[in-house]
Amino acid sequence: MNAHSDLVTSLEWPANLNEIPKAVFDDPDLYKMELEKIFYGPEWQVVAHRGEVPEKGDFKRFYIGEMPVLVIHGEDGQVRVFHNACSHRGALVETKNRGSQLEFECPYHRWLFSSTGEMIGCPNSNQFSPGFKKENFGLREIRTDEYCGLVFATLSDDTPDLKEWMGERMLDPLARILGGDGRLRLLGYQKVNYACNWKAYVDNDGYHAPLLHPAFKLLNWQGGRGSQTPTENGHIVFEADLTMPDRVDLLDDPSLIDFKGTDTSNGSLVISTFPITVLTKHLDMLNVRFAFPRDNDHTEVHYAYFRHEDDDEEMARHRLRQASNLLGPSGMISLEDAAIFTRIHHGNISPGNAIFQKGVSDPRQLNFTPAQNDETGNLPRWEYYRKLMGFRRAQS
Amino acid sequence: MSDQVRSDTRLSSVSRDVRDQIADLQADYIAALDSQDMKGWLASFDENNSSYFCRSKENEDEGLEVGYMFDDCHERICDRVKFVDEIWAGTFEEYQTRHFLQPTRCKSLGEDLYSAQTNFTVMYTDDAGITKVLASGCYDDEIVVNGVARLRSRKAVLDTNVVPRYMVYPI
Missing domain, CATH: 2.102.10.10 (Rieske [2Fe-2S] iron-sulphur domain)
Structure with a gap:
């Protein structure tokens, strides 16, 4: 296999690190290269x-x-x-x-x-x-x-050792998302085939502007303190405390957003591992979004929900009830995320660059300590992608 | 299926009057959803005690209870109306559904309660006017019939284990 896209030689990546050429979402030859270099290459x-x-x-x-x-x-x-x-x-x-x-x-x-x-x-x-x-x-x-x-x-012998590939910073949050010790049992799946390029999916799952989530506002539920930590090889960890409202007037059944918080989280934890996997722990819901590209224009996501082996019946039931209705492709909080994937995919078939803005203080520098809701957290992953694919960056 | 079991669950095993009331319920239900009338959808359920689940056949067959929608009490069914009409308003692209139903089985469970199975196909049409299949599957219902029919519980089991888009509206 030796796929090649002319785009890699013809396209000059913008000098500003916050500008992503939209052409990379709509090139079947480039997609073949991505399969080889990223999905079949030295990544886990x-x-x-x-x-x-x-x-x-x-x-x-x-x-x-x-x-x-x-x-x-x-x-x-x-x-x-x-x-x-x-x-x-x-x-x-x-x-x-x-x-x-x-x-x-x-x-x-x-x-x-x-x-x-x-x-x-x-x-x-x-x-x-x-x-x-x-x-x-x-x-x-x-x-x-x-x-x-x-x-x-x-599929590659050259992939570094798993812990080295993840990086020290990710190990603890990843363990917490997986119930602390990984002793989980499957509760079930929601499976969706989104009509969007895999990069549009992963660029907008995990990170997303809180503006998109009216549920937060209606619930009087603000994000609280939080952070996002990108790594140089394309992973991102998002952590946030959730400040729970005293009372929930909006819902007839407020148990949907109960936080029993028995174990390992301060409320909200999202990890995005390169290239395409997102894991979330929101309130008491444990979720791994197993994903893969079907073709250049489709991304299939299997939302798998888990309980911990030590959960009593009540806790297992609570996780099940939260899993189905809170996050996922029809979730109270996350439906808008799902709605944006396809919209972005189609909008990207237009000239020019997608330009990230929030939190960009210097467009020529990557920022590895962005604020919780900054768009800049995704930029180290784009820079890693650009280098892997061999796009040359304009000097000015 | 034995002849005995088949005759016990055939549509003709219940009275024409009951069948008519159930047919009205099913028609009202899909007419409400296909006109994005969530309050009309809500009116199909027994307000004293009802549930609605929408999950893949893959989960259902394995006894995995996670669903796309999991409304195990009437309060949650009411909340689903709020999700669509209030919380999500303005954040998603509208899509037009068309539900097509075919009743296959019906049986009395005693007093005014009946179980019913009804096949469905749901088509959807996006803003560009392209029509595709959203899901195919079977409703497994318990229906209260006493002058008017209402859903005690509806389980929409989707043969479509991978749906082609996010779902705003119930099936």
Whole structure:
């Protein structure tokens, strides 16, 4: 694979760091390059959480970029990620989204694999090519690592160690989003295919202007103190205290925004890991937004909600009730975010640059300590993207 | 399905009068949603005790309760009207839905309560005039029928496990 977009050579990226050329959202060749350099390149991709595959034999089907993968909790207790392609002729080994079984059979020629990826058997192998050995035909495994049960995979041998890639600053907040110790259980999914480029999705999920959220105002619910911390390699951590209103007149059922706050959060925590994954803990809701690009113009997001293993029944119920109605593609607070993705995608098919403004004191400098609601938090990620893709920046 | 079970749940297993009242309820429900009339939607539910859920069949089959919408009490159904009419007003692009229903099963649960299953397809049309399928699935309902029919509980189960857009309006 050696995808190339003429845009990378023809386009001069603006000298001002707060200006993003809109052409990068609408170029299918560039998208192919992004798949190679970012999704199949030396970055960790979030593919699953152990809470989705808690028992031996449990599996989940997912994607890295456009590549189908299979996450299997093996009979030895290890969670592995494989290409979801038979080692024979390449048919999908599994088509169910989730399930539990200790053997995986490709229906095409009945090749059979174990939950740890080894080949168990293949009929008529006495007629196969000379030197055929079963042990050479296991499912093709992908390099993985875990943090608090969150399963990362990378197709590159050059990807740094997971903790180094995340950076020290992210480890503690990421653990807190994952319930402190990662002992989570799945509550269920909301899945949406947004008609927008993956960069438009990730640029506007996680960060979003509070102006967009009338719910905050109507609830007399202000953001409180908060911070955002971008890293040089494209991750961002958002943390905020939530000042809860004394009473909620707006809702007939104010339990929607109860904050039992038993554990690890000061209210609101959002982490965006490069390139495309967003994790949130808002009030008592634990949410990982597993995402992948379907094509240049579509981004599929699987909002997965979790409870902690130690939750009593009341807490588990509370998280479930909050998960479904508060955030997500029809959530009371977040519907407007979902509404903006497609709108931005279509608006980006126009000349010129998208210009970030709030918090930009010097357009020629990146700011790694933006204020809570500044737009500047996204700019280090754009600069990292620009360098990865090889766009040259104008001098003036 | 055995002949016995089928005959017990066929539409003709309940009286024509009950069927007519349920048909009116279903028609009022979709007419309200397709004209973005959230108060009309609310009026379809039993105000003493009712619930509305909208979730994927994938979750439903696995016993995972998370939904796109999870209104497990009448207060939450009232709040959903406020989400659309007040909280979200002016923040989303309008889209036109058209619901198409086909009742498949109905059965008496005793007294004035009935269970009913009704297939649905919901089309949506955006500002550009392009029409696509929003979701296909089945309503699993409990309906109170006493002169007028009202939803005691409605579960909209979506075969469409990945919806093509965010959803403002209930299904």
